[in-house]
Amino acid sequence: MEKTYTSCRKDYPVFYYTHYEVHETASDLAVTYHFEIPGLSSFAPTWCFPKKAEDCTCWSEDPTLLRTIFSLGMVELVSYWKIACPPKVVVKAGIINDAQISWWKKLYYQGLGEFFYTNGIEADHDTFMELVCEPSADIQKIANVFTAKAEKNVTDPAASDCGCLIPVGGGKDSACTIEMLKKSRHPLYTYIINPRGATLSTVKVSGLSEDHSIHVKRTLDKNMLELNKQGFLNGHTPFSALVAFSSVITARMYGLKYVALSNESSANESTVAGSTVNHQYSKSFEFEQDFHTYEQDWLESGVYYFSMLRPLSEFQIAKYFAGATAYHNIFRSCNAGSKQDIWCGHCPKCLFVFLILSPFLSHKRLTEIFGTDMLEDASMEDCFDKLTGLQSEKPFECVGSRHEVNAAICLTIEQMEAAGEPLPLLLKRYKELPLYEANFAHRHDYDRYYDGEHLLPEEFLKILTDECYGGVLPC
Template identity: 50%
Template structure:
């Protein structure tokens, strides 16, 4: 069925409420959703923690808000025009959630050919019952919660904060070997690796099999709300993300469609405001790497001990097997962004694939560098830094006396190479002022990831 037909047949999506209980060192949370006439859904979370105060008003706000973040993954099945929720939200809150849903579903709408707009895609109707508005019960928070995905970005964050990890915890939703290995290698003991378990309702998967609407949703918003909830339960003051400035670039060249919307600065800013104005837990949320580009992060990562190079994983296709698939846009991007800083033979060994010599990856490279209008729908860097990295990889091969692999040879013949090559060596001193870092952390990041390399470049010229 089409978007319009589904909305006509299933006009309402209902968020009935939340069930929660504490047992055996875990807070269990179940959200009750329903698309009347189709299915009820009961996604479930288990968060390890000490027994929380059942009357803590901030905890109620955090738990319900995580449910609102979960909601969109089930709503997208039919895109019901009306969403009914069991609590009262202000007009400002309703607008906030609609903005998250609309922006976070940009790729979903685009790839499903759905034409809609902010005003008409969803109407949120609220009950009269209000969530408790009293101040948070926990008044004294300290320490950091660091989400660790197992890729180079969170590894860089762990290393930048290596002298501040004594009271820090790592965070990952569901267990992933590469995430645990990264946290352990950075010095965070296993007992301080917090792993909430998130379980999708099987009825959603059944809908996918039946051909209902499906596609990308803003997963990093789930990370945001669940990590702040987990931090609060453990008395931790800050959630330190690893999202970079490059995440704010649109995936589609002619429209604001960003695969990484909930990793963007816009979302980070919006979320911080929502926490301050409505959640009021006292937990701070910001990305340590926000002022940096993927290029700068890759440069710093390449300088880390090789033990980190052996364990990092960023490939979604190979995630369940904890490996690189060696044949996707994410694997190719990682090869590109590391190629100015590591020997290509080493990249081939780490990824298990000679990506630059695979002819069928040329169209993917063209998407990454902007020769084609849209970037891959993956978490990849900006078009500019991809071009800079490719130019520097060509220069590195020449300096090392190495024959250019196929894709670099073809790239060298393009107008993009001619455009970016003259200034490529001067790239890497950028600092995006749009961030929420405290002054001491901003100084730390700038010194380690910008100034240090700028001095090295100057001394070598």
């Protein structure tokens, strides 16, 4: 029988987040989460957080850290829930109230927007999941002990007023954040989940201390991977929410005040025009704000989570990155080529990065970086049309807004023609479309673009202003 949303929910009506285990040694903190879909499978994904050298703190007894570890499991569970989408989720591993339940349901529903859309699922916010909390007796007992300890101990040994943790993905954005934050007074630590060539190279090229590079290991449960092969439901989940909670765990363990993400204003745009479906929902300002509030209200870690690049567009980030030449040969953000640590040269993400950098780097240099001239490749027309808005659905990738892609293309055409360079195939085709004439007048819209919806503390906003706006914010 075909495995559909409806049939799976009928066959597997309940999902359990049963418990989590923390194993602490002198060198690391290992966490194993336990989920179960009765009648189908159990799952035990793991995370491993390295401890700071000579750290004698017993983190497995820190109530604040355990609240955050439990919450990381609340994000992790959605990757396993989506296999069969049980209509009821029972949380036994911790305690959440009605307000928190509403918060988590919003994250799941919005973060699974692409999953629902690409699988043709007509999910309703109120009925796609009933989330209930039924903590075990042991959990309730532990919670009471921790509450009593917290009331006696009013000082937080992990509290800090300095230090930045910078999640590194290997692309241009985190490199820009690193370069900007070098201008700050703060010690900088880089944060990598499951290191690969581009992430390690970014840290090396940045010149930051390798002793300040924290590598966390996340392992997926093999049962999930096997069920995916068998045809159970699969698709995109809000990975950046995992980054959010896991980075707060890491920042607390290392006594750092800030987690500085590299998400930009462009991430707020929906992937499907006229809808709320957004591949980048957990990179959006809406999620950033929600997470910031959740941390303050329910985690109380003392870690301040924000995105350093939030006021900027992808266009402006590309302009800034064009000057960071040391990273040009090593940065990578192609998902198709991530395992080989290459630009595949045939996907929407590769084409987007090529296009957004094209006003700032020569066509020859871009071809050298990517190893191919994508603008001479007729097979990229479909991706090109999605990126420019000729199709209503953008690629389901982390790409910029339609408007700024068109601005970048118009500027590139203008520059190439002024230099007497022949236009490559896709740009020649674009110039013949009404889209070119409609967008040419707007090619400078992003020169001094500024999004005032952000959470940058004043000291970091000043750095961004100096680096990107010549010291004066646009009115």
